[in-house]
Amino acid sequence: MSAEAISDNHGHHDHAPSKKGFMYYLTTTNHKDIGKMYLLTALNFFIIGGLFAMFIRAELAEAGYQLLNHPFSVGPFTFSFSGEFFNQMTAMHATFMIFFAIIPAFIGLGNFFVPIMIGSPDMAFPRLNNWSFWILPFSGLLMLLSFFVPGGAPGAGWTSYPPLTSAAYSPGPGMDMWILGIHLAGASSILGSINFIVTTLNMRAPGMTLFKMPLFVWSMLVTAWLQLIATPVLAGAVTMLLTDRNFGTSFFNMAGGGDPVLYQHIFWFYSHPAVYIMILPGFGIISEVIATFSRKPLFGYITMVWAIIGIAVLGCLVWAHHMFTVGMDPRAQMMFMAMTFLIGVPTGIKVFNWLATMWEGVLEFTTSMKFAIAFVGLFTIGGLSGIVCAAAPVDYQIHDTYYVVAHIHYVFFAGSFLSIMAGVYYWFPKMFGRLMSEKMGSVHFWLTFIFMNVTFFPMHFLGLMGMPRRIPDYNPVFSDLNLLCSIGAFGLGATQILLIINAFWSAKHGKLAGSNPWGGHTLEWQVSSPPPEHNFEKIPVVK
């Protein structure tokens, strides 16, 4: 293998066997295969995380306990869930959706399309790319198996704040499995980000200057910077948690002079940028999709690039807005509040540029475009509720209520999820050579659009009325709205079956796409669908 690789660095054009087996995918260094594996992994964890959400909504459908605290039977199986299990559901729903669904989905799309869009034959470090993917299953396995160990999965929220996560209150191995899982996923993230940065800086085709790169490439580049800077800090935070739990250190332990608030600072130094890691690539996708289906170049390209960079820089300086209620110095609160408000400026620039791109465009309402337009409208709701949360005096009231849950779901669902969908419907034909069914796609879109608003919009009211999050029971006055949320959630969950059917059916039986089904202008539309093994017969020259 290596000898051949050396005798001719490019002498393995014939390596791709006609039938690709497990060993092929295990050892592949091809960015397109790795991108697809990321996407499939993300889909699996999206299903798992989604089922957890269904459990949460089933329990919250009515006041009192529905599934918890009284054993029930379904066929031959008897189930018995404690309140602890509800805590595990909320913690693991977020953990899976953030670390194993949204981030890998964007990394997957980026892996497939960044090299093609800059006119490169592959990523900068293809073997490292393989490593970054294959460490993920072990990370996911640690998380999943934690349900089956004594004490169960971690139940202290995805934020894992001590002292709830200290050895005294979470004595079981589940918490340590979460920590080690984060370590592995973090290593994957860091090495992956190095790969993306070097690829983008170093492998652009002749003439592809930085300011000619498609917006999606820019967004992945800036995202990779955030991952490179922030993820090692998360590794530090969970390492301290691990040693506090197991080796007697006192970083977060008051008795030894430590402080749990320190954990929150370090954790949010990663996890606030992580929110941008989960939305910037979406901004990139939406910019591609809206420009293509408006038949116009993107409005204000340069401002779009600087807005992404601005959001990333500001995003690293606002972490303590998650901690207004811990008793911080009011001057610090003012600073973090003001910085957070500022993020509204570059985000606003992006929203208006998308609208201006569509203005007087020849709009084509494909499924992808529908998701993109819905993104612009609904993500803006999430952005605006973020400004509400960022006002410290308001936050004292709504902290830890359903208002925050509503906000983050308008960011992650209306933002990340809808943009991933826009990207999947847009690029699926390039990845698999066949178009997804537009008819089924349209149904998928409209049901998703309706049900997501039914699910998440009432949560704003619930939060303002004072319903706390992460609690399985509530005051009966919240019943009607909660039932509405739960009906929406079941509808939303069931609707995603359409996506899975559409994807797997279309990959085999969809209409042949041809190289440029949408009339796109970026480089991926200049090559066949699916692209050849190394993307380009000749490295393109960009004018």
Added chain:
Amino acid sequence: MAHHHDHDFFIPAPSIWAPLSCIGGGIMAFGFLFTLHPTDFGMSASIAHLIMAMGFTLLAFCVFQWWRLLVHEARHRGFKEGSVPVVLDLANRYGMVFFIASEVMFFAAFFAAFFYLSGMNVWPPENIETLTLHLPTVNTLLLLTSGVTVTWAHHAMQEGNRSRTRKMIFLTYLLGVIFLSCQMYEYHHASFALHDGVYGSTFYMLTGFHGFHVFVGSIMLMVLHLRLSQGDFSAKEHFYFEATAWYWHFVDVVWIGLYLFVYLLPNGGHH
């Protein structure tokens, strides 16, 4: 096979070492978990250790093979001026710089914890008998000297003086090893332990992770020494040399921070 290629990027063939090292890393993580909670998993501590050791061995073996493959590929390209395409050289340089940047951020988390905790507590805490500055000062001199020797080696390399290069690299990792021995001596004689409150926590975690990085850097230097004696590299073409030197300087700079903030300043007049 005689394809014409209009680019200089290196597109390696499929490789088993990356996924296999993931399997090794995964087994090691599970072994570590079992070591922390042997009874919860119904196994004896020695079995747990064994699993961890097996995972580590597989991981180390894969890293070794992967590294060997890289050396093999580098030798095939050769070390003549211009034998490594510019884009490939740049990719390696960027890659190493960003890797070190991520390491800096990892240490930043621990330094942040140190500043936060030393600021909110009486520092050093009253019940802590801090170390004298003698050994840390010697250690600082050792690492600073090693920074000089590695730079000296680099100049010798650029002048084509291979025997001096080898001597200086040998001296550099010798200083690293002596440093590590001094650290071990210091740990052994310290009157406080990891579990003695925040002082012990920050002290051992910061110096411990730093020591681990000195250890890794020393191994990189030993490999460099070995490759030099096998005839690798030339005055113009020695990326691995430079990457190792950068890493060594990074380790050096972290130590300056440690010496200043962890040892020197809190100690005040105590000698």
